[in-house]
Amino acid sequence: MNANIDANENTKVKANMDDPIDSDQIMNPFEAVQLPRVINAAGKMTYLGSSAVRSEVASVMSAASQSYVDMAALKQAIQLRVAELTGAEAACITSCAAAGIIVSIAAVLTGTDLDKVEALPEIKGGKHEVILQKGHAVSFGANLTQMIRMTGATAKEIGTVNGVKPYHLEGAITEATAAIVYVVSHHAVSNEMLSLPEVVAIASKHHIPVIVDAAAEVDLKLYLAQGAALAVYSGHKAIGGPTSGLIIGRQDLIAACQLQEKGYARAMKIGKENIMGFYTALTYYLKEDPQEMADRLKEIVEKLQADIRGCGLTGISTKMAWDATRPIPRLQLIVEQNAAMSAKQLIGRLEQNNPSIRTRNHSADAGMIQFDPRELKIEETRIIAQVIQRIWEG
Structure with missing residues (x-):
C-alpha cells in the first residue's frame, strides 16, 4: 500500500x-x-x-535584504548589543558554528597581528597545537579535527574514547600548545571524559585558552562562567535564527576573531539579512520562559x-x-x-x-x-x- x-x-x-x-x-x-x-x-x-524562523524574524530579514547598510558599522553595533545581552566581554557574529570554530582557532594562532592573519595556514610562531579529548573528536556532518587543521594547526587528541584522565591533558601541554577545544554535544562521548571545570583548571595554570564548541546548546552563559575563554554557538539551532553563528568571550580573543575577516573569515562572511535575523531571533530567545x-x-x-x-x-x-x-x-x-x-x-x-x-x-x-x-x-x-x-x- x-x-x-x-x-x-x-x-x-x-x-x-x-x-x-x-x-x-x-x-x-x-x-x-x-x-x-x-x-x-x-x-x-x-x-x-x-x-x-518566527514571522517577526522573517519580516526583519526581508526588510534588511531590500536595504543598504555600512556592513562594518552593522557588525560593530550588533556585536556590542549581543555582548550586552549575553553578559560576555565581547561577541563576534559568524556564518555558522563551524565557521565559528575555525575563526576561534585562527584567532588564538594569530592574535591581532594582521601579518599572521594573512599568512594562515602558514603559522608564524611556535604555538600550533590544539588539544582535544579523543571522545570529543566528533563529526557533526564534517570532522571537528578538520576544522582545526584548516587553520594550519595540528589537532592533538588525548586519552581514549572511553577514558581521559588529568595526567593525559597535563602531559600533552607543551610550548606548542595554542588552545584546548572542549565539545558539548550529543555527538561527543560524555562518560569518563574530563569535565569543563577540570580542563579549565589545568589550562589556566599554563595560560592556555579553552574554546567550547556548544553549537546546539541552550545556555549562553554557563560555559564562560565555568572559565572558557571563548564559546561558540549556532545561531540557527537553539536560538532559532537563520543560518548564522556566534562566538562570545574574552575581549582580546574576540578582537582577534573579528580581525579574521581580513583572512579566513572572508570566505565565511554572513550577509546583512542573516545578521539582522540572528539578532532578532536572539532577542526573542532570551525573553522565552x-x-x-x-x-x-x-x-x-x-x-x-x-x-x-x-x-x-x-x-x-x-x-x-x-x-x-x-x-x-x-x-x-x-x-x-x-x-x-x-x-x-x-x-x-x-x-x-x-x-x-x-x-x-x-x-x-x-x-x-x-x-x-x-x-x-x-x-x-x-x-x-x-x-x-x-x-x-x-
Whole structure:
C-alpha cells in the first residue's frame, strides 16, 4: 500500500482519529523545484535547515535584504548589543558554528597581528597545537579535527574514547600548545571524559585558552562562567535564527576573531539579512520562559504519543524521555525485535513518504526512533500517526 498521504487519501485513512488533517494544507515553498514538504520531527538539524524562523524574524530579514547598510558599522553595533545581552566581554557574529570554530582557532594562532592573519595556514610562531579529548573528536556532518587543521594547526587528541584522565591533558601541554577545544554535544562521548571545570583548571595554570564548541546548546552563559575563554554557538539551532553563528568571550580573543575577516573569515562572511535575523531571533530567545517552552514541547510530545497509541499498532510501544543536558522532551518509538518491520525500515518508509517525515535516528540500531517536538507543529502529529499506521498495516 502506498504510504503517501494527499488531500484525497486523507479521507480514506483507517484510524480511530476524527477529522483527518489534510497534509497539503500547509504551504510548501519548495514545491517549485519539485521537492516534497518535510515534517521535521528530527529537531534542529542542519541537514533539514535547522530552524523555521518566527514571522517577526522573517519580516526583519526581508526588510534588511531590500536595504543598504555600512556592513562594518552593522557588525560593530550588533556585536556590542549581543555582548550586552549575553553578559560576555565581547561577541563576534559568524556564518555558522563551524565557521565559528575555525575563526576561534585562527584567532588564538594569530592574535591581532594582521601579518599572521594573512599568512594562515602558514603559522608564524611556535604555538600550533590544539588539544582535544579523543571522545570529543566528533563529526557533526564534517570532522571537528578538520576544522582545526584548516587553520594550519595540528589537532592533538588525548586519552581514549572511553577514558581521559588529568595526567593525559597535563602531559600533552607543551610550548606548542595554542588552545584546548572542549565539545558539548550529543555527538561527543560524555562518560569518563574530563569535565569543563577540570580542563579549565589545568589550562589556566599554563595560560592556555579553552574554546567550547556548544553549537546546539541552550545556555549562553554557563560555559564562560565555568572559565572558557571563548564559546561558540549556532545561531540557527537553539536560538532559532537563520543560518548564522556566534562566538562570545574574552575581549582580546574576540578582537582577534573579528580581525579574521581580513583572512579566513572572508570566505565565511554572513550577509546583512542573516545578521539582522540572528539578532532578532536572539532577542526573542532570551525573553522565552524555559518552563513555558518545556511545557509547550511536552504538550506536542503527549499529543503525538496519544495519536500513535490511538492507532492500536502491535509490535510498537512509545515512551517519553528527556534530553540528557537540555530541557527537551522527546517521544521514543520502540520497535520490537520480532516485529514485521525494523526501525530502520520504518525510518526509510517515513522519509520516502510525501510529506517526508524525518525523525531522530541515533538509536535506530537498537530499535528506537525518536520524535523531537522543537520544529514540529501540533497539527502535524496526527499526520505522523496516520502515516505510521498506513506503513505498519500495509
